[in-house]
Amino acid sequence: VPYTDAFKDHLAHPRNAGELSDANAIAEETNPVCGDRLRLSLRIRDGRIEAARFLAYGCPPTLACGSAIAEIIEGMALDDAAKLSKYEIVEAVGGLPSRKQHAASLAIETLRSAIGKLTTSSAED
Amino acid sequence: MLTPSASRNKPGVGSRFSDARTEISVVMRKVYLDHSATTPIDSRVLEAMLPYLTEKFGNASSVHGFGQEARAAVDRARRQVASLIGARANEIVFTSGGTEANNLAIRGVCEAAEIHGRHVITSAIEHPSVRGVIDQLEKDGWEITRLPVYDDGIVRIDDVRAAIRRDTILISVMMANNEIGTIQPVMEIGELVHEERKRGHRHLWLHTDAVQAAGRLSIDVQTLGCDLLSMSAHKIYAPKGTGALFIRRGVRLLPQQVGGHQERERRAGTESVANVVAFGIAAELTQKEMNERNDHARRLRDRFENEVESQINDIVFNGNREQRLSHVSNISFRFIEGEGLLIHLDMQGVAVSTGSACSSGTLEPSPVIRALGRDEELARGAIRFSFGKDNTDEEVDYAVAALTTAVESLRALSPLRVQSAEFGVRS
Numbered sequence: 001v002p003y004t005d006a007f008k009d010h011l012a013h014p015r016n017a018g019e020l021s022d023a024n025a026i027a028e029e030t031n032p033v034c035g036d037r038l039r040l041s042l043r044i045r046d047g048r049i050e051a052a053r054f055l056a057y058g059c060p061p062t063l064a065c066g067s068a069i070a071e072i073i074e075g076m077a078l079d080d081a082a083k084l085s086k087y088e089i090v091e092a093v094g095g096l097p098s099r100k101q102h103a104a105s106l107a108i109e110t111l112r113s114a115i116g117k118l119t120t121s122s123a124e125d
Numbered sequence: 126m127l128t129p130s131a132s133r134n135k136p137g138v139g140s141r142f143s144d145a146r147t148e149i150s151v152v153m154r155k156v157y158l159d160h161s162a163t164t165p166i167d168s169r170v171l172e173a174m175l176p177y178l179t180e181k182f183g184n185a186s187s188v189h190g191f192g193q194e195a196r197a198a199v200d201r202a203r204r205q206v207a208s209l210i211g212a213r214a215n216e217i218v219f220t221s222g223g224t225e226a227n228n229l230a231i232r233g234v235c236e237a238a239e240i241h242g243r244h245v246i247t248s249a250i251e252h253p254s255v256r257g258v259i260d261q262l263e264k265d266g267w268e269i270t271r272l273p274v275y276d277d278g279i280v281r282i283d284d285v286r287a288a289i290r291r292d293t294i295l296i297s298v299m300m301a302n303n304e305i306g307t308i309q310p311v312m313e314i315g316e317l318v319h320e321e322r323k324r325g326h327r328h329l330w331l332h333t334d335a336v337q338a339a340g341r342l343s344i345d346v347q348t349l350g351c352d353l354l355s356m357s358a359h360k361i362y363a364p365k366g367t368g369a370l371f372i373r374r375g376v377r378l379l380p381q382q383v384g385g386h387q388e389r390e391r392r393a394g395t396e397s398v399a400n401v402v403a404f405g406i407a408a409e410l411t412q413k414e415m416n417e418r419n420d421h422a423r424r425l426r427d428r429f430e431n432e433v434e435s436q437i438n439d440i441v442f443n444g445n446r447e448q449r450l451s452h453v454s455n456i457s458f459r460f461i462e463g464e465g466l467l468i469h470l471d472m473q474g475v476a477v478s479t480g481s482a483c484s485s486g487t488l489e490p491s492p493v494i495r496a497l498g499r500d501e502e503l504a505r506g507a508i509r510f511s512f513g514k515d516n517t518d519e520e521v522d523y524a525v526a527a528l529t530t531a532v533e534s535l536r537a538l539s540p541l542r543v544q545s546a547e548f549g550v551r552s
Contacts, residue, residue: 003468011465012472017538028540035501036462039540055540057461060468063538 004094007064014063016070018053025118029110031102036062038110040070044118047078061096061103068092069107082115084108154474156520156527160360160513161303161337161453162478166403167362173406174364177399185396186387195398202405206369209408210335210354211345218370218388219401223336223357224254225381226370229392230332230353231258233378234295235267241328242292244268248280249496252303255334256492259297272298276498278307278444285314289321289329296331300338300354304480304493304509305444306453308342309333315350330376336360336368340411341419341450352376358400362514363407367400418514422452425512425521430454432525437532441503443494454510457494457503460542461535466508469531475524478509502541 003011023041030037036058043051052074056066068089073081086104090096096104157165177198183191185199203214220226235245247259249271263269270288272280280298289296296318301308311333318331332353335344339354340361346354354371358364372378372391385393411418433440439459458466463479470477480491490504499507510524536542 008468008472011468014534014538019543035505037540039543055538055543057539057541058465059462060465063465063535066538 003060006092006094007060007096010064010067010093011060014054014067016051016053016074017055017067019055020051020053023051023053025114027110027113027117029106029113031058031062031106033102034058036103036106038062038066038106040066040110040114042073042114042118044078044115049073049076049078049081059100059103061093061100062106064093065089065103065107069111073111078115081111084111154523156475156516156524158510158512158516158520158524159476159478161306161509161511163359163365164362164513165515166364167407167410169410170363170403170407174399174403177402181398183398185398186385195396198398198402199396202401202408205405205409206356207371209339209344209412210356210371211347212354212371213374215389216346216371216374218372218391219396219404220368220370220392221366221397222359222368223252223334223355224368226336226355226357226368227252227254227332227334228258229370229378229381230355230372231255231262231295231297232381233391234330234332234353234376235262236379237377238294238328238330242290242294244270244290244293246270246272246285246288246293246296246298248272248274248298248309250274250278250302250304250307250493251297251299252334252336255297255299268292274307274496277448278302278305278493278497279448280309280314282310282313282317286317289317289326291326293326294328294330296329298331298333300333300335300344301342301450302444302493303337304491304507305455305497306337306450306511307444308338308448308450311351312349319350337450340408340415341452343415346371346373353378358404358407361407361411363403364400367397367404369404414514419451421514422512422516425516425518426452426454426510428518429510429512429521429525430456432522433528436525436529441499443497443499443507452512454512455494455507456510457499457507458532459502459506460539460545461532462505463508465535466506466528466531469534470524470527473527473531475527478511479507 020041020043023043025042025044028039039055041053042049052070054066054070056063086108089104089107181194183195185195203217207214207217259269272284274280298309298314300311315331318329321329330352333351334355336355336357339356352373356369358367380391382393387393441457443455467479490501491507494504494507
């Protein structure tokens with residue numbers, strides 16, 4: 001796969017890698033076909049994602065998309081984050097062949113899952 | 126000297142891995158550790174083949190002087206390649222490579238002998254160019270027995286013996302595996318086939334894919350007892366695009382490519398004279414230098430493995446570490462995936478491979494590593510390092526440093542390692 005410079009940059013210099021100890025929205029999703037995993041931990045305050053961290057296991061596109069989504073959503077309004085699509089993640093890593101775009105889908109799925117968990121815990125509060 | 130370096134991750138608010146090394150610097154240095162995939166052309170080989178790309182351009186089938194010059198060169202190369210494996214020159218058929226040699230051997234023999242039976246025995250870890258042909262035979266109604274290789278990656282002779290039936294016409298077991306380098310008991314299988322023939326099982330043939338082994342192991346087809354043996358030029362410092370199949374005198378096979386009289390009617394098509402010349406010279410050089418090359422590769426490989434073992438934990442060596450080719454090391458790294466590690470190493474200029482080089486575009490974990498009984502995580506995290514005659518100690522040290530950095534970087538990102546660490550704390 002002829003990976004782009006943007007893609008390689010995400011691999012060589014992953015953005016926002018790790019986990020937040022004070023996260024209030026955490027999700028880990030697995031691609032059932034290939035077993036790739038993405039974990040996002042978010043600190044959300046006043047309708048905005050203040051901080052985002054990612055952990056990823058799997059093929060390089062999964063690592064790059066994890067880095068890209070963690071970078072994009074930090075500082076973003078929650079409503080805007082909820083509207084993100086896989087195409088914005090694909091663009092952020094400089095494009096992906098169609099057979100690798102499931103990595104961007106996993107990133108979006110994990111983000112939505114994390115946001116969903118925040119909503120649940122807030123309702124309980 | 127440029128060395129792989131790691132800078133500290135930007136300290137994030139509450140980041141668990143604020144001290145983790147997750148960045149690598151990109152350098153331009155190149156270290157090639159993928160000699161099982163292909164080798165560079167030896168300068169002596171290139172020099173020998175060049176005239177056959179320029180002034181000595183004749184077609185080896187032509188009657189005139191240009192043709193005779195080419196024919197003489199092809200015949201000389203045939204003797205050189207035959208000598209590498211202790212065969213007669215007329216038992217060597219040049220092909221377009223190892224894949225074609227495997228196709229010709231398996232299909233050719235099966236089609237010629239199917240009147241005597243439709244059962245084939247093979248191993249679970251064959252190269253895709255054997256596996257694919259045999260899978261196709263199975264779809265066509267042939268019965269296939271795939272021998273297990275246990276956790277050390279080696280076929281057991283008792284399993285071969287138990288698998289032989291009256292309608293078995295072919296056993297195809299590779300001489301050495303392309304991913305983990307394990308050497309298979311082909312000579313013992315040859316003895317078994319010989320015993321079977323003495324008992325009246327006349328239509329039983331033994332093929333071995335020696336693409337990785339030829340030029341690295343001392344081979345004598347008389348001692349080995351095989352009837353067909355596949356080789357490839359580009360694994361021994363000659364160009365890609367040429368291979369050979371040894372076909373023992375008396376073995377009948379149907380050609381798979383027809384429309385010409387070349388190669389004694391067994392493989393039609395104008396000989397690639399320059400490539401064949403290169404293969405011949407490469408075979409001769411390999412034969413002369415085999416011990417020296419093996420000693421060098423083994424020393425580098427052992428240096429590499431000792432260093433990796435001392436610097437990186439949670440690793441598993443794949444395959445029997447004694448009964449294997451001298452230049453191959455296959456290691457699984459827990460918590461990370463091989464392709465990510467390959468790209469990280471590539472960004473530091475170190476070329477390695479994951480899975481079989483021919484199938485690294487697929488998402489499947491390596492079938493070879495899976496056949497050893499490894500779990501999916503270990504199968505996905507397997508990397509092959511293969512050393513060559515021109516690698517140096519200094520390159521090995523650079524590769525170890527690059528590998529250490531890449532493994533640390535990827536593990537710092539891995540949720541599998543985090544879960545493992547959490548489990549460790551709780552217990």
